[in-house]
Amino acid sequence: MFLPSNMLFTIDATMGGWELFKNSLLPMILGGIQYTIPLTLIAFTVGLLFALLLAIMRLSKSAFLRAPSIAIVSAVRGTPLLVQLFIVFYGLPSLDVTIDPFPSAVIAFSINVAAYASEIIRASILSISKGQWEAAYTIGMTQNTALRRIILPQATRVSVPPLSNTFISLVKDTSLASLILVTELFRKAQEIAAVTYDFMLIYIEAAFLYWVVCFLLSLVQQAIETRLERHISS
Amino acid sequence: MYLTVNGLTKSFGELEVLKDINLTIEKGKVLSIIGPSGSGKTTLLRCLNALEQPNEGTFSFHDSFNLDFSNKIHKRDVLKLRRKSGMVFQSYNLFPHKTALENVTEGPIIVQKGKKEEEQNRAIELLTKVGLKDKANLYPNQLSGGQQQRVGIARALAIKPELMLFDEPTSALDPELIGEVLSVIKDLVKENWTMVVVTHELQFADQVSDEVLFMDEGYIVEQGPPSQVLKEPKEERTKQFLKRILNPA
Numbered sequence: 001m002f003l004p005s006n007m008l009f010t011i012d013a014t015m016g017g018w019e020l021f022k023n024s025l026l027p028m029i030l031g032g033i034q035y036t037i038p039l040t041l042i043a044f045t046v047g048l049l050f051a052l053l054l055a056i057m058r059l060s061k062s063a064f065l066r067a068p069s070i071a072i073v074s075a076v077r078g079t080p081l082l083v084q085l086f087i088v089f090y091g092l093p094s095l096d097v098t099i100d101p102f103p104s105a106v107i108a109f110s111i112n113v114a115a116y117a118s119e120i121i122r123a124s125i126l127s128i129s130k131g132q133w134e135a136a137y138t139i140g141m142t143q144n145t146a147l148r149r150i151i152l153p154q155a156t157r158v159s160v161p162p163l164s165n166t167f168i169s170l171v172k173d174t175s176l177a178s179l180i181l182v183t184e185l186f187r188k189a190q191e192i193a194a195v196t197y198d199f200m201l202i203y204i205e206a207a208f209l210y211w212v213v214c215f216l217l218s219l220v221q222q223a224i225e226t227r228l229e230r231h232i233s234s
Numbered sequence: 235m236y237l238t239v240n241g242l243t244k245s246f247g248e249l250e251v252l253k254d255i256n257l258t259i260e261k262g263k264v265l266s267i268i269g270p271s272g273s274g275k276t277t278l279l280r281c282l283n284a285l286e287q288p289n290e291g292t293f294s295f296h297d298s299f300n301l302d303f304s305n306k307i308h309k310r311d312v313l314k315l316r317r318k319s320g321m322v323f324q325s326y327n328l329f330p331h332k333t334a335l336e337n338v339t340e341g342p343i344i345v346q347k348g349k350k351e352e353e354q355n356r357a358i359e360l361l362t363k364v365g366l367k368d369k370a371n372l373y374p375n376q377l378s379g380g381q382q383q384r385v386g387i388a389r390a391l392a393i394k395p396e397l398m399l400f401d402e403p404t405s406a407l408d409p410e411l412i413g414e415v416l417s418v419i420k421d422l423v424k425e426n427w428t429m430v431v432v433t434h435e436l437q438f439a440d441q442v443s444d445e446v447l448f449m450d451e452g453y454i455v456e457q458g459p460p461s462q463v464l465k466e467p468k469e470e471r472t473k474q475f476l477k478r479i480l481n482p483a
Binding site for chain 2: 129131132134135136137138139140141142145149150153154157230
């Protein structure tokens with residue numbers, strides 16, 4: 001990538017204080033726009049799709065569907081995200097599967113989101129009263145139609161607050177991708193700090209940028225929740 | 235004769251809730267089921283559209299559709315059975331994310347694949363019938379209990395059932411809202427709907443029923459015209475129940 005190295009030219013070891021802060025902003029923000037945000041969005045979207053699948057498998061009457069879902073969720077939730085990242089990026093090559101840093105991160109984060117979000121979705125589906133299923137059945141719906149038309153729309157409302165938390169956690173967790181060489185926001189910070197040795201300033205600056213993103217997201221979360229709460233069953 | 239049920243039994247685990255139930259529902263007639271709580275009356279009603287699957291028993295419809303619950307029932311037959319009846323719940327169970335109109339059109343448009351505009355017009359007619367034309371675009375949480383239950387009735391009617399099932403339709407309502415729901419049900423009686431009503435409203439049962447069925451501990455204890463079961467019951471158990479309901483203190 002030409003951008004990161006280009007931007008580093010505006011920073012040198014003699015800089016400090018406000019000047020360094022200002023000159024570091026752009027490369028970090030670019031790292032965020034180029035990698036942190038796409039990584040978050042892709043992993044969250046892909047993760048949610050798999051989460052729905054895992055949740056439905058888990059709620060199935062068939063043990064053949066339930067068992068793999070339980071195993072996957074347990075394995076992912078019971079192991080550190082960093083270890084999962086390392087397995088995908090550093091581990092898989094020994095099986096002759098070599099994946100670039102960014103797609104490796106997408107894979108690991110997607111799986112991680114899928115496991116956590118599937119538990120949220122499962123709990124949301126279970127929180128919808130049995131009467132809603134029954135009402136759907138009495139107007140002739142099959143289980144699938146009832147799930148799609150009646151249960152999931154209501155479960156979605158229930159799951160917005162916890163899923164928002166998952167999303168905000170994911171934004172911050174993407175900083176771990178720096179350890180598999182994805183030049184996202186925090187990797188940028190590390191690169192700058194390696195030149196200037198001004199660790200405190202640069203890492204505080206990185207922290208500040210994450211906070212800004214998460215703060216904006218929490219505002220979006222509040223707006224969505226207010227909107228969705230309008231016709232929730234009493 | 236519309237529906238004949240023979241040898242119906244239902245257990246929840248060890249607990250036998252329904253024991254050898256036999257009954258006949260006549261076309262255009264109203265059958266009321268009364269009895270103390272825990273007598274199995276709601277379970278019986280729910281068996282009639284397979285919200286609970288009976289352990290044993292045969293259903294025989296006049297149009298020669300037969301089901302034997304002693305064998306495994308195919309999903310397709312369960313759907314066919316449900317298609318025949320509209321259910322009104324004690325707790326309404328309206329879909330909270332849909333307007334009154336959408337609640338009513340959901341069955342005809344989504345399940346029965348009716349034409350959208352046609353079914354919307356028909357839904358408006360049904361809402362007019364239950365006195366809620368001007369509430370069509372409100373959500374359930376913007377309606378009173380009585381209004382919600384009337385939407386529930388319109389929703390059940392919308393699937394064009396042959397049989398209407400009511401599960402204690404007024405039990406969750408404030409006393410002053412009961413009348414509006416009962417009067418809608420009375421209108422349906424005038425239109426000769428075939429109905430099964432589980433109710434605690436004995437006076438109402440007396441007014442609208444062609445037949446009253448008294449249940450206790452999973453058995454049908456007594457059945458007959460309301461003038462007999464409610465006024466001159468033969469069974470001791472029925473007498474006790476009526477006495478307790480009529481003179482609670």
